[in-house]
Amino acid sequence: MENDATRQISIPELLAPCGSPEALHSAIRAGADAVYLGTTLFNARMNAKNFSREALCEAVATAHGAGVRVYVTMNTVLLDRQLKDALMQTEFLYNIGVDALIVADLGYAKMVREYFPDFALHASTQVSGHNLDAARFLHGLGFSRMVCARELSRRDITYLAANSPIPIEMFVHGAMCVSASGQCLFSSFLGGRSGNRGECAQPCRMQYNGRYPLSLKDMCLAGHICDILKTGVASLKIEGRMKSPDYVYGTVSIYRRLLDQRRDAAEEEIKLLIDIFSRDGFTDGYFTGKKTDMNGVRREADKSATRRFLPDAPKCDSQKRAPIKQVGNKVSLPAGLFPLTYSKCDFEPKRSARWYNPSCMIGDGYFDINYIPLDAFEKYKAEGVLFPPVIPDSELSDVKEKLKAARKKGALHALVGNIGHIALARELGFILHGDFRLNISSNPAASVFNELEDVILSPELILAQIRDIKAKKCVIVYGRQPLMVLEKPCGTNLLRDRTGAAFPVLSEGGREIVLNSVPTYMADRRELLDKISPISEHFIFTVEGPAECRSIVQSYQKRYPTKKAIRRIKG
Numbered sequence: 001m002e003n004d005a006t007r008q009i010s011i012p013e014l015l016a017p018c019g020s021p022e023a024l025h026s027a028i029r030a031g032a033d034a035v036y037l038g039t040t041l042f043n044a045r046m047n048a049k050n051f052s053r054e055a056l057c058e059a060v061a062t063a064h065g066a067g068v069r070v071y072v073t074m075n076t077v078l079l080d081r082q083l084k085d086a087l088m089q090t091e092f093l094y095n096i097g098v099d100a101l102i103v104a105d106l107g108y109a110k111m112v113r114e115y116f117p118d119f120a121l122h123a124s125t126q127v128s129g130h131n132l133d134a135a136r137f138l139h140g141l142g143f144s145r146m147v148c149a150r151e152l153s154r155r156d157i158t159y160l161a162a163n164s165p166i167p168i169e170m171f172v173h174g175a176m177c178v179s180a181s182g183q184c185l186f187s188s189f190l191g192g193r194s195g196n197r198g199e200c201a202q203p204c205r206m207q208y209n210g211r212y213p214l215s216l217k218d219m220c221l222a223g224h225i226c227d228i229l230k231t232g233v234a235s236l237k238i239e240g241r242m243k244s245p246d247y248v249y250g251t252v253s254i255y256r257r258l259l260d261q262r263r264d265a266a267e268e269e270i271k272l273l274i275d276i277f278s279r280d281g282f283t284d285g286y287f288t289g290k291k292t293d294m295n296g297v298r299r300e301a302d303k304s305a306t307r308r309f310l311p312d313a314p315k316c317d318s319q320k321r322a323p324i325k326q327v328g329n330k331v332s333l334p335a336g337l338f339p340l341t342y343s344k345c346d347f348e349p350k351r352s353a354r355w356y357n358p359s360c361m362i363g364d365g366y367f368d369i370n371y372i373p374l375d376a377f378e379k380y381k382a383e384g385v386l387f388p389p390v391i392p393d394s395e396l397s398d399v400k401e402k403l404k405a406a407r408k409k410g411a412l413h414a415l416v417g418n419i420g421h422i423a424l425a426r427e428l429g430f431i432l433h434g435d436f437r438l439n440i441s442s443n444p445a446a447s448v449f450n451e452l453e454d455v456i457l458s459p460e461l462i463l464a465q466i467r468d469i470k471a472k473k474c475v476i477v478y479g480r481q482p483l484m485v486l487e488k489p490c491g492t493n494l495l496r497d498r499t500g501a502a503f504p505v506l507s508e509g510g511r512e513i514v515l516n517s518v519p520t521y522m523a524d525r526r527e528l529l530d531k532i533s534p535i536s537e538h539f540i541f542t543v544e545g546p547a548e549c550r551s552i553v554q555s556y557q558k559r560y561p562t563k564k565a566i567r568r569i570k571g
Contacts, residue, residue, distance in 0.1 A: 067321025107444030134420030167234030174239025220282035388509025479540025
């Protein structure tokens with residue numbers, strides 16, 4: 001039953017997914033306040049029907065005529081060669097009256113802010129924003145909203161929404177990645193289809209060890225509406241741009257009713273949501289912190305329930321809203337904008353290594369910087385500390401004390417892989433180095449982090465793309481690449497797929513990481529690396545023993561080939 005305190009809480013925006021024009025009409029009829037959709041370029045659901053330019057013009061007019069805002073997803077990581085097309089698309093979107101862009105690439109965001117200063121930017125969940133410092137960083141770049149990571153608890157969401165300088169948006173329903181938001185390279189390394197570029201092949205839905213340890217049930221927070229209203233978030237987002245118009249209508253209409261009545265879903269409404277679409281039911285594990293029953297796959301019974309639902313889709317009488325009026329003048333990009341040029345950075349390249357087993361560290365001076373995980377400083381010491389991949393605000397105090405202890409033990413350098421960790425590292429006096437998790441794939445993206453000593457570029461890049469980035473750049477030249485950061489443990493130290501490939505699972509920063517089945521190896525391709533100099537070189541040592549680590553270093557010193565199964569950086 002609602003009380004006076006609940007009645008006084010404002011209702012957040014209800015944001016609906018639209019993978020097609022038909023889904024757009026369903027979202028409007030169901031009572032969405034705003035919709036998000038993709039064009040045929042640069043969106044993280046490239047396999048959805050999406051919207052042509054003509055369809056998008058009609059969609060914006062239709063939505064605005066119904067008083068519904070339109071956000072367009074430009075939420076993939078961009079290469080330098082794609083920036084011209086991306087900005088020309090931005091010009092088109094701005095001029096037809098799109099209300100905001102949902103963006104994942106910070107270099108692209110920087111350029112949008114320069115050429116379209118009043119175009120609203122929402123930071124995609126792919127940016128991995130999971131704490132207050134991330135929101136502050138994004139605010140400094142000109143973002144007006146942060147879509148927080150799906151993995152956050154109610155406690156962390158509440159703290160973030162109460163203290164953030166920009167409004168916070170959260171997911172409340174739909175499919176979830178088992179990997180931390182924006183931190184999955186599995187599809188890219190396994191089959192060449194990059195999740196960061198909208199082509200994910202969903203390896204998390206496959207069998208490993210004869211089970212489905214990486215496949216999560218869909219999120220459903222319909223039973224927590226009253227608690228969500230108390231968090232103060234600005235927008236509630238439903239996932240589903242790959243789903244049918246019936247899914248959009250049924251799901252949005254239920255959440256519309258719950259928000260308007262300021263109440264949690266009843267049992268029959270949860271059952272209806274399950275019938276609309278589920279993977280063996282739902283989970284609220286991240287929101288509540290109860291992560292014991294989160295795995296699920298879409299079974300034949302789930303598909304049958306959906307088929308039974310379709311003829312009886314729920315009806316919703318949404319209130320008629322005033323049309324959104326378009327204001328402002330059209331703008332054009334300057335004629336001399338392209339080609340983009342960046343001056344070459346002069347810096348002294350270094351060799352660095354991260355050691356997940358610090359007992360294997362080689363002390364012969366081959367590496368300028370050795371990084372070890374933060375927790376390893378209880379027993380070991382090194383000149384560099386590997387920041388945890390995820391530091392939500394509820395863990396910040398404990399992490400900060402451990403970092404202070406690492407500084408006292410001689411750690412001078414910090415390898416930082418999230419925008420929300422940079423301020424903390426700077427506050428504690430570390431020399432900052434950017435990790436691969438920053439997803440830097442272009443010159444503008446690298447320029448966002450100019451103040452860092454150097455940055456490890458995205459491991460998805462090929463040699464020619466690495467060469468053309470004029471920055472203080474570092475490249476992973478050896479090691480089993482971390483592919484996923486798991487908020488929910490997978491329950492094993494080795495994942496073996498149906499082909500027999502084995503993916504080790506290690507701990508990093510209190511969370512599990514899944515490693516590639518084979519290491520990157522470039523010892524006998526040094527001439528290729530020399531052509532893209534100057535670069536710093538980075539090694540990742542994970543499951544190797546001391547003797548193998550020494551052998552690997554020797555192979556790079558003498559350029560030995562190898563007969564082991566490996567992965568190359570493509571030319």
